[in-house]
Amino acid sequence: MIPGEQALREVVALLHGELVSSGLVIWTGGNVSGRLPDGDHFLIKPSGIDYDLLEPRHLMLCDLQGEVVTGSLGSDGSPSSDTAAHAYVYRNMPAVGGVVHTHSTYATAWAARGEAIPCVITAMADEFGGPVPVGPFAMIGDDSIGRGIVETLTGHRSRAVLMQNHGPFTIGRDARDAVKAAVMAEDVARTVHIAAQAGPLIPIPQDAVDTLFARYQNVYGESPQGELFN
Amino acid sequence: MIPGEQALREVVALLHGELVSSGLVIWTGGNVSGRLPDGDHFLIKPSGIDYDLLEPRHLMLCDLQGEVVTGSLGSDGSPSSDTAAHAYVYRNMPAVGGVVHTHSTYATAWAARGEAIPCVITAMADEFGGPVPVGPFAMIGDDSIGRGIVETLTGHRSRAVLMQNHGPFTIGRDARDAVKAAVMAEDVARTVHIAAQAGPLIPIPQDAVDTLFARYQNVYGESPQGELFN
Amino acid sequence: MIPGEQALREVVALLHGELVSSGLVIWTGGNVSGRLPDGDHFLIKPSGIDYDLLEPRHLMLCDLQGEVVTGSLGSDGSPSSDTAAHAYVYRNMPAVGGVVHTHSTYATAWAARGEAIPCVITAMADEFGGPVPVGPFAMIGDDSIGRGIVETLTGHRSRAVLMQNHGPFTIGRDARDAVKAAVMAEDVARTVHIAAQAGPLIPIPQDAVDTLFARYQNVYGESPQGELFN
């Protein structure tokens, strides 16, 4: 075992339970991954497993090319179909320690229109520092999804991207931070959708957005995209 | 007992619990059936039973005409009002091993407008290979509903049909696969409804839909309608 | 104790739990009542009690004038504010054995517009035999609400009425039947609302509505308003 692997297995397994209890996933959809302390590996959900059967030992250990480490726990199965996308993010964003993907309802609805979520509530300024952006339409199976995530989130305050016609991917300092971003992304997607159904939204002035984001990073820790506020 | 009957009783009883936990049914509505290994019988929920009282022994054993097998477990009650529709499907679609019917909210809402769900999210291309179609308005009590299901789904990639003014019926390789289709049908019905409330949806190009469906069938198993992709 | 009182206390207490698990009530709102076998009394929830504290012995025994029977179990508290309305229904509709009132979200939304729910799904034809009607705006504190319920539902197939700007009241052969009507009323209110948000609804022909209602009454028992179908 790689140092820290067992502890991370337990955390990442528990965090999959958060996706369920937060209503972000159905059936076997969605996945959480977490990078190991060595920086060169990550743990990810196997493909097609029921959430209520998932145990720490089922998580699959992959290198940064997305290849399963042979002989490791869980290595008999297949890793999530989204493993290549997670691997691409870990290879190209060294400060990222966790990645989450879901098809949560409201975030996916914005993605089906290819529309960014405007920043009209203070919780969104706190958490994402502005709008939640849209990434390109990309097919599963090669680096397209990973590249779309990295290109959209590099230099952006948001830890969430809505991949067009697909759904949200979120990143974080660690797996828990990425899950928090997934929970908050769905929450703001829902609230802003509902707000917009009934009339014009009041924008938050840019300097207020900046101040709220800076304060929140100071209290809860810096985004993995680095110091984006000045 | 028919070989495999007891095992299927347990599976089908558990799958009814999935309808409840997934929020697809209320009160005593909805039903799951599963075909026995002999191909000539299926198990279905009795009429009007509370979900939290349903046990494997309550499920009713029917032949492919929808007649209850006398003397079998559960044969004192009445089978679901939808038994004739399930039987028609089993008689006419030999590869179908499970059938599910619900009045799940969003799928039924599309059905009340007689409108197919357009394929604008990749999860829908994966699961249904295109739009979820609408079947005819049909009265309960004879073969009308079963015929509408079979005529709509034969030669179609979708395992779900929205029966007009009524609600979704889904089919699968087995009962679990049909329940998965019911869960996914409601999920895409909800997501696409919400997306469409706020502006135009971006279609997914047909060749991308084809590629996604082919990959997914390869990973998770072929649809009971047979090899529909080429 | 009146014959059958203890059994009814247990049933009515359990049915209050159904209101909670079905998402029809919040905080201490809503109430179920059930008529005793003697025909001359009913049991109803006390005012302002938490649902998770409600026990059979807390239910209050009232006569058909809505007066608490002194010395009976629960008679130290105050009965629900809606007791006069329940009593009016029991006095004037002898076949009614149960009454339910909630402020469930979608049914109350139709009530805030004073708009009847059109019959566009077969489950609604089954259960209510047509549209769910609107009753008058009526103030709490005298017979106004009860009179509005009785005048609207007498000679109507529906067991649910949407009291304008207030919320749904439902009746049934017994308390469980009235709770079923409350659950189904919210379900059809939600489904038809969502359906109508996205375009025109397809009506169900009147003769099909009639046939569906007749079949369902035959299977699940007749409405307390008597033989309304012919």
Place this chain on the structure above:
Amino acid sequence: MIPGEQALREVVALLHGELVSSGLVIWTGGNVSGRLPDGDHFLIKPSGIDYDLLEPRHLMLCDLQGEVVTGSLGSDGSPSSDTAAHAYVYRNMPAVGGVVHTHSTYATAWAARGEAIPCVITAMADEFGGPVPVGPFAMIGDDSIGRGIVETLTGHRSRAVLMQNHGPFTIGRDARDAVKAAVMAEDVARTVHIAAQAGPLIPIPQDAVDTLFARYQNVYGESPQGELFN
């Protein structure tokens, strides 16, 4: 310990669970506070704690300037970011015994449009005596939010205010009463939003609103803003 502190710790910890079970909060967001019997202190949730880990001993004891009482239970952590707002309310509204803040979905949606919730359902007349008002846009970190709450609710019947682009704050005679106001505010925000999506709402005449509010205050206890009805 201040007299009554331990009992209040237990109540306020339990009430945080109500925010979760009522669906008003996600992750670590939202907070409840309660004033101690001495009038000069209140207990509030620490910043960033998981709801399922929160115990009575974690609550932080603050004076009316919002300063943590050193050496008290929980005083090693940081109090909620919203502590200054709570303190301002307690300083300036002596009859207020509890304050709640959430970002509950529908109430926050109205806040994102800066739109008051009109009084079109009787439960709202009962509980809030009229519309739920909007407060100013205010930045976190000084007295702005507290001042906005107090200025909006002083002389108003409503115990809830929708702070623009932010979310609801509610007050009460005690912490439980403030939580009830938060639950009811989200409920009416949701119901009235949904009602308004489908057509014009029927207003409730002012004299009926007045009568309903007076009756309800008489039954369930007077608002902390004092005798507002006459």
